[in-house]
Amino acid sequence: MTAYTNLNVVPFVSVENMMRLVLTIGTETFLTELAKVIEEDFRRWEAFDKTPRVASHSDEGVIELMPTSDGTLYGFKYVNGHPKNMREGRQTVTAFGVLSDVGNGYPMLLSEMTILTALRTAAMSAVAAKHLARPSSKTMAIIGNGAQSEFQALAFKAILGVTDLRLYDIDPSASERCAKNLAGKGFSIRTCTSSQDAVEGADIITTVTADKQYATILSDNMVGPGVHINAVGGDCPGKTELHKDILLRSDIFVEYPPQTRIEGEIQQLDADHPVKELWEVIAGKRAGRESDRTITLFDSVGFAIEDFSALRYVRSKLKETGLYDDLDLLADPDEPRDLYGMLLRCEARLQSA
Ligand SMILES: NC(=O)c1ccc[n+]([C@@H]2O[C@H](COP(=O)([O-])OP(=O)(O)OC[C@H]3O[C@@H](n4cnc5c(N)ncnc54)[C@H](O)[C@@H]3O)[C@@H](O)[C@H]2O)c1
Numbered sequence: 001m002t003a004y005t006n007l008n009v010v011p012f013v014s015v016e017n018m019m020r021l022v023l024t025i026g027t028e029t030f031l032t033e034l035a036k037v038i039e040e041d042f043r044r045w046e047a048f049d050k051t052p053r054v055a056s057h058s059d060e061g062v063i064e065l066m067p068t069s070d071g072t073l074y075g076f077k078y079v080n081g082h083p084k085n086m087r088e089g090r091q092t093v094t095a096f097g098v099l100s101d102v103g104n105g106y107p108m109l110l111s112e113m114t115i116l117t118a119l120r121t122a123a124m125s126a127v128a129a130k131h132l133a134r135p136s137s138k139t140m141a142i143i144g145n146g147a148q149s150e151f152q153a154l155a156f157k158a159i160l161g162v163t164d165l166r167l168y169d170i171d172p173s174a175s176e177r178c179a180k181n182l183a184g185k186g187f188s189i190r191t192c193t194s195s196q197d198a199v200e201g202a203d204i205i206t207t208v209t210a211d212k213q214y215a216t217i218l219s220d221n222m223v224g225p226g227v228h229i230n231a232v233g234g235d236c237p238g239k240t241e242l243h244k245d246i247l248l249r250s251d252i253f254v255e256y257p258p259q260t261r262i263e264g265e266i267q268q269l270d271a272d273h274p275v276k277e278l279w280e281v282i283a284g285k286r287a288g289r290e291s292d293r294t295i296t297l298f299d300s301v302g303f304a305i306e307d308f309s310a311l312r313y314v315r316s317k318l319k320e321t322g323l324y325d326d327l328d329l330l331a332d333p334d335e336p337r338d339l340y341g342m343l344l345r346c347e348a349r350l351q352s353a
Pocket of ligand 1: 143300
């Protein structure tokens, strides 16, 4: 019996099946379709339960739970952020998530979300830039060339047509790996020796570094008029990437202000510093970029609705691809109240075997 005929069997998307799913659909098509689902959900923003994510901080990193619901489906993601992991041969960010039926509370999907988070973060960044960057933008600097970086590049190519990349990382081998992985994918790529070199002439600047401190990846003199900044790596209290003076010159767009004020670049600003909610731009309720000279900043931290959209998108692809396993996750006694009886019957079965 499969997950689609038996509610007690939950479809599980492993890392292997997620990779096969992405490759079957095509990475850029996946990013483009996922971006559409994110936009769909951002347009109905008011229908969702929203709360800042629940974070458990330690000296080394953070573990977070990110729940939301649209009244029909409920989703949550478990995600960590441990910048020191990379030096120990582990991922900085790993994640998994669940989508459930609000009507009966039963999970309908359990999925790996480490790869899916990289895809959804990239799709979200590109959606924001589609609404905020100058439409002629073709050149992007990516500062921080770790696990997220290629996904960011591919989303900006698929959704905005960005083809010129300048890569910079404090570890040159990271930029070399990123350039090698993106070779033959339709980019013109230059690896750079400093952030200053990378941002020179860039229409869009993506900062996606990992460091558990107030870092200054971009200083004020590095950002000229008209640039769009996609600030992805500053996503925790005490973990930022931009000099405060850049924020004071920028038109700032955020996902969910109560969470971004705690975690985003804007933690450096007064609690009432004006920011704009991205969903309002996507829903056509407010303008995005005001002029060609405005510096727009997407202060990305990652919000639960993006993960909900990603899980919803993945679930919609399972039946046609079959790229999941049936997971025996939910107890299912013949009579719902006879949970203990089910244990006794298992005992009898094991004894007679
Ligand atoms: N906003 C979101 O939705 C979201 C989602 C996922 C990850 N993130 C954040 O994005 C960041 C990157 O994640 P990742 O998985 O790619 O991490 P990673 O550890 O794989 O890569 C980070 C890279 O940044 C480089 N780096 C560190 N300090 C630098 C500096 N000062 N200048 C240039 N490069 C520097 C490192 O050498 C490394 O190559 C993390 O901070 C993570 O928390 C945010």
